[in-house]
Amino acid sequence: MRTSIFRAISGFLAAVAIGATAWGALASSATAAPATAALVAAAPAITAPASNPLGKLTANQIATKAFADFKSASSFHYSGSAKEQGQTFSFALWVTGKGCTGSMSVSSKGGFVIVLIGTTVWIQPDDKFWETSGVPADQLSLVHGMWLETTGTGNNSLYPVFRVFCSQKLIVSGKLPRLIKGKTIKISGHPALQLRTKSGLESIYVSISAKPEILRISYYGALNFSAYNARVTLTPPPASDVITNPGTGGNARSLLRAVAG
Numbered sequence: 086m087r088t089s090i091f092r093a094i095s096g097f098l099a100a101v102a103i104g105a106t107a108w109g110a111l112a113s114s115a116t117a118a119p120a121t122a123a124l125v126a127a128a129p130a131i132t133a134p135a136s137n138p139l140g141k142l143t144a145n146q147i148a149t150k151a152f153a154d155f156k157s158a159s160s161f162h163y164s165g166s167a168k169e170q171g172q173t174f175s176f177a178l179w180v181t182g183k184g185c186t187g188s189m190s191v192s193s194k195g196g197f198v199i200v201l202i203g204t205t206v207w208i209q210p211d212d213k214f215w216e217t218s219g220v221p222a223d224q225l226s227l228v229h230g231m232w233l234e235t236t237g238t239g240n241n242s243l244y245p246v247f248r249v250f251c252s253q254k255l256i257v258s259g260k261l262p263r264l265i266k267g268k269t270i271k272i273s274g275h276p277a278l279q280l281r282t283k284s285g286l287e288s289i290y291v292s293i294s295a296k297p298e299i300l301r302i303s304y305y306g307a308l309n310f311s312a313y314n315a316r317v318t319l320t321p322p323p324a325s326d327v328i329t330n331p332g333t334g335g336n337a338r339s340l341l342r343a344v345a346g
Contacts, residue, residue, distance in 0.1 A: 093249040138295040144264035144280045148289055151297040152257050155310075160317045161253070167306030178250060179317045185251035186319055193217070201251045202319050205236045206243040207327065232322045256308075257299070262287070269293070272300045273311060 139147050155161075164177035172194070178187030183202055190196025195213030199206065209232045210218070212225050220228060235242040249255045267279030272290055277300045281288040287304045291297040302308045 137293060139278060139291075139293060139297060144266045145261060147266075147278070147291060147297055148261055148264055148280050151289070151291045151299050152261070154296055155257060155299050156253055158253065158313045160313070160315055161310055162312040162315070163256075163308055163310045165306060165308040176250065179312075179315075180251055180253055180256075181317050181319065182253075184319050185247075186317075189250075199247060200319060200321060201244070201247055202321065204238055204242070204244045205234065205321075206247055207232045207234050207322055208243065209233075209322065228328075230326065232327045234327045257302075264289070272309070275300060277301070 142150070160179065160181040162177070162179050164175075166173060166175040168174075173192040174189070175192075175196075176187065176189040178185045178189075178199075184200070186198075186200045188196060188198050194217045195211050195215070197211060197214050198209040201207075209230065210228075212229060215225055215228050216222060233243075235244065238244050262282050264280045264282060267281040267285070267288065270277055270279065270290070276293045277290040278293050278297075279288050279290050288302070289299060290301040290303075291299055298313055299310050301310065
């Protein structure tokens, strides 16, 4: 049941670990816009009924129902962290049918804000990420707060790197293993039922409700899900703050190689 996300984390960390490359000046006089790209409204709270509506269902029946509900949600928020190759990767994203927005970081490399709409991706690296990608310290002011934009699915695009993180169909892709019911716990105040493999290494936690919702997936790390069907607006950054189509320039291409491998 190892989800596509955990596989993507491993590949992403391997790509980001590529050594720094030489940079020339990326000059811009634009003032950076705030790294806010989504307006959200709180989703209704999950409440458990007096009786257990999942009691007569098998673990796999519950999981199948929860995954179907997950894939039909209009939006959700999820976050997680994992350690691979000596690096800790953390992220928090809002996902909709049109794309996603949020933030990602790697412990020793820094982080960035991301907006993905369709096949267009914008990332706004923090100063640490720019520097560890090869930007000299005396040139950080030139790129501070700026966004990189790529469009399409080609080799110089960031879309193939992030599409797994931003597609609800891909996040939980894969065949379900044989599951058994486990313990009942609370996740963010919500009663949750554990559905686990026999070894207990892999688990899905779902809300105890007539329409079970995935609250957590665990496998060498944890993904936490919430705010299903909240209102989310994906907003591109201002054009004046964007380095457009960096794949056509040698300096920006070096950063894409560092990010996307």
